[in-house]
Every structure is written in structure tokens, then in C-alpha cells.
Amino acid sequence: xxxxRNLKPGDELPPFxxxxxxxxxxxxxxxxxxxxxHNDPEIAREIGxxxxxxxAVMLSSFIYRMLQNTFGSHWLVRSKLSLNFLxxxxxxxxxxxxxxxxxxxxxxxxxxYVVAVQVERENKELAAAGKAYVDVGP
Amino acid sequence: xxQKTWQDAEIGEDLGSVVQVMSHEEINRYTESxxxxxxxxxxxxxWGGPIAPPLILVNEYIRLFKKKYHGGAWSGSLxxxxxxETIRPPLAGAVITTTGKxxxxxxxxxxxxxVIETSSRDETGEEIVKSKMTLTFVR
Numbered sequence: 001x002x003x004x005r006n007l008k009p010g011d012e013l014p015p016f017x018x019x020x021x022x023x024x025x026x027x028x029x030x031x032x033x034x035x036x037x038h039n040d041p042e043i044a045r046e047i048g049x050x051x052x053x054x055x056a057v058m059l060s061s062f063i064y065r066m067l068q069n070t071f072g073s074h075w076l077v078r079s080k081l082s083l084n085f086l087x088x089x090x091x092x093x094x095x096x097x098x099x100x101x102x103x104x105x106x107x108x109x110x111x112x113y114v115v116a117v118q119v120e121r122e123n124k125e126l127a128a129a130g131k132a133y134v135d136v137g138p
Numbered sequence: 139x140x141q142k143t144w145q146d147a148e149i150g151e152d153l154g155s156v157v158q159v160m161s162h163e164e165i166n167r168y169t170e171s172x173x174x175x176x177x178x179x180x181x182x183x184x185w186g187g188p189i190a191p192p193l194i195l196v197n198e199y200i201r202l203f204k205k206k207y208h209g210g211a212w213s214g215s216l217x218x219x220x221x222x223e224t225i226r227p228p229l230a231g232a233v234i235t236t237t238g239k240x241x242x243x244x245x246x247x248x249x250x251x252x253v254i255e256t257s258s259r260d261e262t263g264e265e266i267v268k269s270k271m272t273l274t275f276v277r
Contacts, residue, residue: 024172027167056216056217057220061172061174073183073184076226077226078225078226083219084218085218
């Protein structure tokens with residue numbers, strides 16, 4: 001994994017792209033004992049959804065993986081992700097996590113980055129957007 | 139027992155604690171559901187042995203809330219915001235205790251929101267993850 005310390009504001013991170021299938025959603029929800037709009041087509045239909053939708057936090061895992069691919073273990077120490085969830089996504093659609101460095105700051109332990117992050121739907125709508133803070137050390 | 143609904147939630151209310159063991163089975167269940175084959179979760183990591191993805195703890199706020207607010211207590215809610223801070227990843231085998239409270243409850247543009255704050259610690263008491271999750275009620 002890359003541990004990139006040489007980024008500058010404006011740089012784009014390599015995107016992370018993938019899908020969330022209905023089977024993945026059901027497995028993700030297996031900790032959950034209740035039927036809900038994330039694991040049961042019937043419950044989803046009751047509130048007008050044609051199909052179950054992935055839990056919003058599943059989108060954050062795409063951003064996590066994009067940041068981990070770029071910053072390696074630094075992303076997993078004293079990091080922070082702030083996200084607003086804007087639109088649900090459908091199972092099976094291609095979604096893309098993107099990031100662009102907005103700040104590079106010096107601090108006592110080296111330097112840190114602020115990265116503007118988002119999850120984009122197949123139709124280019126934003127499903128989630130926010131900021132990530134990562135400390136990359138000396 | 140009377141079933142509480144989210145309308146009963148009060149700012150500052152303690153939600154108690156929940157425990158999750160970072161077993162290999164649990165890590166596999168989580169990573170397979172996200173199609174994540176990173177060897178750090180199975181073989182070894184910069185922390186020595188395997189770790190769990192920090193986001194494995196992202197749904198602990200739900201478990202905390204549901205301990206007090208049963209059944210459809212949050213029917214009609216959307217997860218609108220998340221703040222998730224990783225201090226370090228949970229190690230495989232660790233026993234993680236998460237505590238939480240209702241940090242805020244507010245009305246904005248005709249919709250109520252609840253903010254649930256959590257703190258997750260390993261068996262040594264070291265804090266490893268913190269979160270602040272906002273649920274917005276649309277009906």
C-alpha cells in the first residue's frame with residue numbers, strides 16, 4: 001500500500017470504485033436480527049422502495065478503502081471522517097469514492113492533510129460528501 | 139414494559155454499553171460483506187497480528203440505541219451524518235466495549251434529528267474509536 005506524504009492541495013487521490021450487491025447487503029446486515037429496508041425486499045416495498053437499499057455507512061467503507069490505499073497505516077491512526085449522506089444508492093450500481101486534497105498542514109508530529117471526499121453514484125449524483133483528516137507524520 | 143420511542147430521548151441520556159469481540163469469524167463476516175480481501179485483516183498488519191477494520195464498530199450506536207428504544211422506535215429515520223474518528227484499529231481477538239449517549243436532539247426545517255455519541259475501548263481501557271451519528275426523522 002502507498003503511504004503518500006508528497007501530496008499537495010488540488011491533488012486527486014486514486015478513486016475507489018465498486019458495487020454493493022443485495023447478497024453483500026444481506027451479509028452486512030446479518031448482525032442485525034430485525035428485518036429492515038436494508039435486508040428485506042418486502043419491508044422495502046412497504047415504504048415505496050423497489051428494492052432494499054444499502055445502509056448509508058456502507059458508503060463510508062468505500063471512502064475508507066480509498067484513503068487506506070493512499071495513506072496506508074496512517075489512515076488508521078488518529079484519523080477522522082466527517083460525512084453527510086445525501087442520496088441512497090441501489091444495489092448493484094457502480095459507485096465511486098473520490099478524494100481531493102484541500103489542505104496540507106504542518107504540525108508537531110510532521111504534517112497532515114484535509115481531503116474533500118465524496119461518493120458518486122453511477123448517474124453522477126452525490127450519495128455522500130464530506131472531509132477526511134489524516135496525520136501522516138514526519 | 140413500555141416501549142420508548144425516539145421522541146422520548148433526552149439530551150445527555152446515557153445509552154449504556156455494548157460489547158463486541160473482534161473474532162476472526164466476525165472480521166470475516168464484515169470484510170466479506172464488503173468484498174474486502176486486505177491481508178491486514180487475515181494475516182498480519184503493521185500492528186503485528188491481524189486487525190479489524192475500524193468501521194466494524196460503525197453500527198454500535200444502533201445496538202446502543204436499540205437496547206433502550208425497542209422495535210420500530212426509529213422507524214422513518216435516515217442516517218444523515220456521521221463523524222468517525224479512528225485512534226487506532228481494533229486488534230483481532232480484542233474485546234471492545236462501546237458506550238454512548240444522546241448528545242443532541244434538535245428540530246431543523248421541520249424535521250427532528252438525534253445525535254448519538256459513542257466511545258469504543260479495548261479491554262485495557264484504551265479508547266480506539268469515537269463516533270457521532272446523526273439520525274433524521276422524516277415521519
